[in-house]
Amino acid sequence: MDDIDRTILSILQETADVPGKVIADTVNLSTSAVERRISKLKQDGVIEKIVAVVSPKAVDRTLSILVELEIQNEHRHTLEQFQRWLDRAPEVQSCWYVTGDVDFVLLVVVRNLEEYNAFVDRLMNEQQALVRKYKSLIALKTIKHGLELSVHA
Amino acid sequence: MDDIDRTILSILQETADVPGKVIADTVNLSTSAVERRISKLKQDGVIEKIVAVVSPKAVDRTLSILVELEIQNEHRHTLEQFQRWLDRAPEVQSCWYVTGDVDFVLLVVVRNLEEYNAFVDRLMNEQQALVRKYKSLIALKTIKHGLELSVHA
């Protein structure tokens, strides 16, 4: 992966629905060369996928909450099934297993507090043996939210 | 926005680089109808953008850290410029202003601890008057990370 690929990646990370011709012009290459590079980047898994970013407002999911979870120590061996539970929960947009006194941090995106409450109820019901404690950090403002990575070597 | 649009959205949220024909077949509509719907969804801002998701491994950004920041109370009126600072920082992938004893939560994605340390140094240097305290939650594992929203009414 050379410098041109990185330039292509940083363009595609911002907007991927541009014709190859446009990219070709900015990197001074022919369209086919650019298309061939993009195919290879997909092939090699450098580009994992191309996705549509949907407006949270438009589908009424404007409430973001970071949830810090502490897990019962006795259940540390059952974490796998809990991770699957999280992975399947549609309200959970992101989720990390972290160091420190907190064990998991979840980013939960829902319609409103009622829906959040329902989510927490479900969590505490279906995973009551596991979760020792939780803390909700309600996002008053999302300053920035995306998946862009700095791509330079 | 009807049910068909929502189906289209949920497909596009997963993978947006499929021909309209494929979507047309799954929603039982002609290609032109589907393309017209997609154009309108973009036009109306329901689809904010189409982006490439880049593999963190492939570009060597495998260290994710959640940073909790507490802000000096005296500087609450200067938050705007701090938000701009965060927005411009390439290491900061996401950032929320939250309720509770913590004020901001940042998702910082970097190459390694050295790079993270450099980031924190820069933060503390350039925003020393603002930041009272910070806490790093290092992600040992990213269970799930994306921008997908449940799209149903």
Add this chain to the structure above:
DNA sequence: AGTGAAAAAAAGTGAGA
């Protein structure tokens, strides 16, 4: 709004440098 066909645009392929 939708369909289906024609036109336009974009992406993919292969020979030669």
Add this chain to the structure above:
DNA sequence: TCTCACTTTTTTTCACT
């Protein structure tokens, strides 16, 4: 691995239901 010319696929447009 690039470019250039060519083919195939996809998207857009348009007349009509």
